[in-house]
Amino acid sequence: MGSSAKTMSEIPLEKLVPEDDFARLLAGASDGLFLRARALFSRGDVHWGKRDLFELHSEADELEVCLDDYGARWNSRYHFFTELTASIRGFSLAGLSLEHLHRRLEGYGIHGHVGTDQGEALDQGLGRGRDFVQRSLVTLLKGLLEEASAIGIDVAQDPAVYGPVGPLPVNFRLPRTLGIQDLVDEDQRIAEVASKYLQACEMLDQAGLTTCESADQRDKILVKYCREEHARVFEATVHNLQSAYDTHIKNTGRESSDPRLLLLRGHISTCLHLLQAVTQLVHFMERHESDERRAEDQERVIQLIRREEVTDIVLNTLLERALWVLDAGRSLAEELLPSYTDVRSVTVELPDGVTLHARPIALIVAVVNHHGTPVEITISGKQANASSILEVMILSGSQPDARKVTFKGDARPLGDLQELLEAGAGEQGLAHLPENLGYLRD
16 A cells, blocks of 8 residues: 555656757647648738638647647747747737638628728728738748757648638628617617717827837837736727627617717728727747747847837737727717716705715715716716716715715616615615616626
């Protein structure tokens, strides 16, 4: 028993793989990517389709997983090969977003909304981005093939098995009819999406992103305002906006009867696809400025894909068009918001013993954010955004003796706010709040 336990405890959990053996393993693992690359090269300057980029991303992703499983990024022989594979995966994702947008853009209806000149500018920017990504992928794939030969990986030669691919399958779905009669709820959801759209516009307005011809200045702008964490926040904000639309508005009766809704969805989707490409390219830049990676391999990647060209495409093309498209849809959101809200004003007198300190203010903000439409709070003639806890606390703190509070906004949140304050603003505990404010207890 003791001998068996000892033997088992001595079995190593990891074993080193000889580098030459790993080269033979990689020959099989990389076949799909190499064959795909040669098939694409054989087609000349033809633009790669969405299916091409999907296959390329899938092959690069599989290969990168294999490389990571064996710790190849920390091996001097295989490090550069790993970096190239990761870069191909990222550029393929960027290409997928741009190609998807290229295929869908006409159907989004944006050209008719913004006019011929701006529509052409959008087309040109998208074309410039697609050309850059495909040109970069060709460079990276050729670099990968050369590196494979240099480190002893047998490269697949026959592209025939990866000839032209067919179209992506069409997705079918039933029309959405469940709950379609509940137009009141739909109106609220539309108002919420319009409000969130305007909030996204404001966030990106304040992002500090401006076009710039100087490569050094572009670097400074992107380092300060669009690091990868910023890019992911921008993308996630617009992605959440699209998800809210698709969950609550898509295929509803309101969408069928109000063409402004589909047009707003087009602005959201166009901006999202451009921001998705931005995230991948910013990730590529930051990946190759990290101190953890070998300087000589960083330099080799930079020689293949010039940083100043990446920053130009990111800042002067993709981000510029993304912000413009979002801003061009601002007027739609501004039109939709009053169309789907019942704007009113209500004044509430605080009950005896109730003051607007942190807990009641937090509940006021929670009510407003639950409904998702803008509400203005006024105390003694001074206004604040009732969805911002900081603004409401500053306003309340500057008027400590005031006993009347006025709210202006959609009737739905105003009704809940009136009930909240008349019920003591939660000062006796959340359990004593009215039933229709139960969401505050969650």
